[in-house]
Amino acid sequence: MMRDSEQCLHEGVASKRRKVPGNSLCNLPMDILSTILSLLPINDAIRTSVLSRKWKYIWCSHTNLTFNKGTMRKTYFKPSTGYYGFIRDKEFVTKVDTVLRQHSRMGVERMEIKFRLHSEHADHIDRWVNFAISSKTKKFVINLACVSKSMLFRAGGHWISRKEPYNLPSELFSPDNSPYLQCLELRTVSLQLPSDFKGFLNLKSLTLVDVRIIDDDVQRMLSKCNLLEFFEISYCIMVTSIRVLHPLDRLKHLVVGICRKLQDIVLNCSPTTLEYTGAMIPLILASTSxxxxxxxxxxTYQSALSYISTGLPCTSPRLETLTLLCHERERTIVPRGPFKFTYLQNLRLELVISSYESRKTDVLAGA
Incomplete structure (x- = not known):
């Protein structure tokens, strides 16, 4: 009798528990679930499709599409090496095509393609670019070298490849893409602007690394992006001059890195941050205030302390941090002129001393 009452009590409690509404993820609205999945890498988000019928298509509204050898890796694991299987070009292309074919093409915030591809894959990459355009992607990244800038530096400023780089289609620069694109990052591609290029109305960040682009197209891009706040151009071997007289009032951060043929920089802007790597060239800005x-x-070989007083803009009253790396062969001589950076708080001065002759005096003698 006691056992029967205990069993009834247990069944009653279990029944109540079953009736209590759960607080699982399944009870959340679809838009919230989609937002949560967008915080996961695309490959992990796709795996949730096997959970239930409701979860099957939630990932199709993923807002951050990052395609690289990590997110598109093979599913099997090699215990001997501790790494996932190597993914080849053909498999990578097939996986990306499959994902984009099932995606809803709505609400894409960021799309990144990072894999070593070339002009022979142009048909596939063209489709991916058109997907970015049709889905109104805000941040678009194409990195077809899959190497870091430090590797480019060691390679002498250009990543050497036996194959022709991929040429971006003119559709990327069409007026239809202008209102949506806010960030564009291009690496190891070839770019030629169409004659009717009208600019990107809302572009705030532009990065060109190891891009085959001529001076005129650089000038046209900058002069027709009035909201640009960040601009980087590095390892572009065809660029000889960066001259833009059109005012770039919003530009805050300027990065120029090892463009081997670059001879001068003349920009109508007043940035807050300047990063430059390369030979000693004229640098003219509208204002450095x-x-x-x-x-x-x-x-190149240059006297660091002399460069501070003569090469750097001396009318920088708000300068707080100065980092300077120079290569020198002769004795460092402190300039006699006054030091004009009155608000400077942090100074990092790195001198690389090299000489083919044996020295008889200290390199800082007389400093």
Whole structure:
């Protein structure tokens, strides 16, 4: 009798528990579930499709599409190496095509393609670019070298490949894409602007690394992006001059790195941050009154202390941080002129001393 009453009590409690509404993820609205999945890498988000019928298509509204050898890796694991299987070009292309074919093409915030591809994959990459356009992607990244900038530096400023780089289609620069694109990052591609290029109305960040682009197209891009706040151009071997007389009033951060043929920089802007790596060249800005951070790495032999007083903009009243790396062969001589950076708080001065002759005096003698 006692056992029967205990069993009834247990069944009653279990019944009540079953009736209590659960607080699982399944009870959340679809838009919230989609937002949660967008915080996961695309490959992990796709795996949730096997959980239930409700979860089957939630990932199709993923807002952050990052395609690289990590997110598109093979599913099997090699215990001997501790790494996932190597993914080849053909498999990578097939996986990306499959994902984009099932995606809803709505609400894409960021799309990144990072894999070593070339012009022979142009048909596939063209489709991916058109997907980014049709889905109104805000941040678009194409990195077809899959190497870091430090590797480019060691390679002499250009990643050498036996194959022709992929040429971006003119559709990417069409007026239809202008209102949505806010960030564009291009690496190891070839770019030629169409004659009717009208600019990107809302572009705030532009990065060109190891891009085959001519001076005129650089000028046209900058002069027709009035909201640009960040601009980087590095390892572009065809660029000889960066001259833009059109005012770039919003530009805050300027990064120029090892463009081997670059001879001068003339920009109508007043940035707050300046980073330059390369040979000693004329650098003319409309104003340096807002500069608070300067980082310069000179790849040619130059007196560091002399460069501070003569090469750097001396009218930078707000400069707080200065980083300077120079290569020198002769004795460092302190300039006699006054030091004009009155608000400077942090100074990092790195001198690389090299000489083919044996020295008889200290390199800082007389300093």
């Amino acid at each position: 807002r500069l608070t951070n300067i980082s310069v790495v000179l790849t």
